[in-house]
Amino acid sequence: MLFLVTNDDGYLAPGIRTLARALGEIGDVVVVAPDREQSATSHSLTLHHPLRVRQTSENTYHIDGTPTDCVMLAVNALLDRRPDYVFSGVNHGGNMGEDISYSGTVSAAMEGTMLGIPSVSISLVHGDERWLDGYERIIQRLVRHLVEEPVQKLFPSDTLLNINLPDREPATVRGVRVTALGKRVYVDPVVKDKDPRGKTYYWIGGGDPTWEGPEGSDYHAIQEGYISITPIHLDLTNHRVIPDLKEWEKISF
Numbered sequence: 001m002l003f004l005v006t007n008d009d010g011y012l013a014p015g016i017r018t019l020a021r022a023l024g025e026i027g028d029v030v031v032v033a034p035d036r037e038q039s040a041t042s043h044s045l046t047l048h049h050p051l052r053v054r055q056t057s058e059n060t061y062h063i064d065g066t067p068t069d070c071v072m073l074a075v076n077a078l079l080d081r082r083p084d085y086v087f088s089g090v091n092h093g094g095n096m097g098e099d100i101s102y103s104g105t106v107s108a109a110m111e112g113t114m115l116g117i118p119s120v121s122i123s124l125v126h127g128d129e130r131w132l133d134g135y136e137r138i139i140q141r142l143v144r145h146l147v148e149e150p151v152q153k154l155f156p157s158d159t160l161l162n163i164n165l166p167d168r169e170p171a172t173v174r175g176v177r178v179t180a181l182g183k184r185v186y187v188d189p190v191v192k193d194k195d196p197r198g199k200t201y202y203w204i205g206g207g208d209p210t211w212e213g214p215e216g217s218d219y220h221a222i223q224e225g226y227i228s229i230t231p232i233h234l235d236l237t238n239h240r241v242i243p244d245l246k247e248w249e250k251i252s253f
Contacts, residue, residue: 001027001147004083004112006070007091008038008104011062015090018132019122022140023087026147028059030083032074034104035062039093040205043068043107053078067108075115085147086112086119090135092127094164096218097184097211100232109160113234118155120146125222126167134170138227142176158234166222177221179228182213 003023007016011033023029035054046065051073055061061078063070071086088108100106105121112119122139124131142163146154154161166173187210191203213219221228 001085002079002081002083003027003029004071004074004079004086004117005029005031006033006067006074006086006088006108008034008041008067008088008108009092010034010036010038011056011060013037013092014129014132015092015124015127018136019087019090019139022136023143025140026143027084030074030079031060032070032078033062034067034070035064038066038104040102041066041068041104041107042102043110045069045072067104068111071108071111071115075112075117083112083117086117087122087143088112088120089122089163090132090139090165091121091123092129093123094125094127094167094222095121095123095162096125096164096222096228096230097182097213099184100162100181106160106162106232109162110232110234113155113158113160118151119160120163121160122163122165124165124167128167131165131168131170135165138165138170138173142227160232160234162218162230162232164218164222164228164230166225166227168225172225173227174225175227177216177224177226177228179218179221179230180216181230181232182211182217182219185210185212 005020020029044066046069051065053063088105091105095103109119109121211219218228218230
């Protein structure tokens with residue numbers, strides 16, 4: 001079994017090393033990751049300049065591009081055979097609610113899904129590196145369970161799994177919950193200030209977020225001390241609204 005491992009924190013991040021070690025007990029691992037942090041790059045591809053790939057060890061490559069670039073190059077150019085799974089993470093910080101639309105971590109798994117490969121994104125809420133070693137065993141147990149299930153059962157068409165690990169001592173994790181996306185509430189998301197020359201600048205992401213989510217949401221599971229597993233579908237269509245919009249088909253021009 002071959003696992004392709006990537007992230008958006010860069011190939012030197014502790015989280016990706018934890019993930020690679022956990023998967024290495026189950027199958028072969030190839031790491032293809034950005035050469036630097038690429039958080040919040042979403043599902044972007046590098047189209048306007050060439051990408052450079054550097055191999056730092058037998059099974060580790062880093063690329064001067066986005067997480068999506070990494071998956072695309074790995075599958076289509078770097079690997080000798082198609083990976084059985086794509087794993088992205090462990091991200092240093094949660095990816096819940098609307099955050100998944102910004103996340104380079106989740107987007108790498110989306111790219112794997114679009115390429116027809118079962119894909120999983122894993123994030124540690126608040127990114128406390130103290131817990132990573134303890135979560136290695138938990139991740140390994142989750143993955144062993146995952147690979148024993150039929151692929152079609154866990155990964156139906158256009159579906160990935162988004163896993164969030166709670167910010168707590170791994171020994172105190174209460175279990176697993178399968179969840180829906182919660183909602184992030186942005187407080188002062190843009191900071192306006194002046195540089196030393198008196199010129200105005202803006203810094204996106206300056207405010208502290210708060211979260212909302214009923215029972216059954218990713219946020220609620222994390223707050224209760226559970227691992228959250230959310231199935232994410234690539235079809236963004238709001239099918240419930242289609243019947244109401246059918247009247248528009250009567251418009252003539």
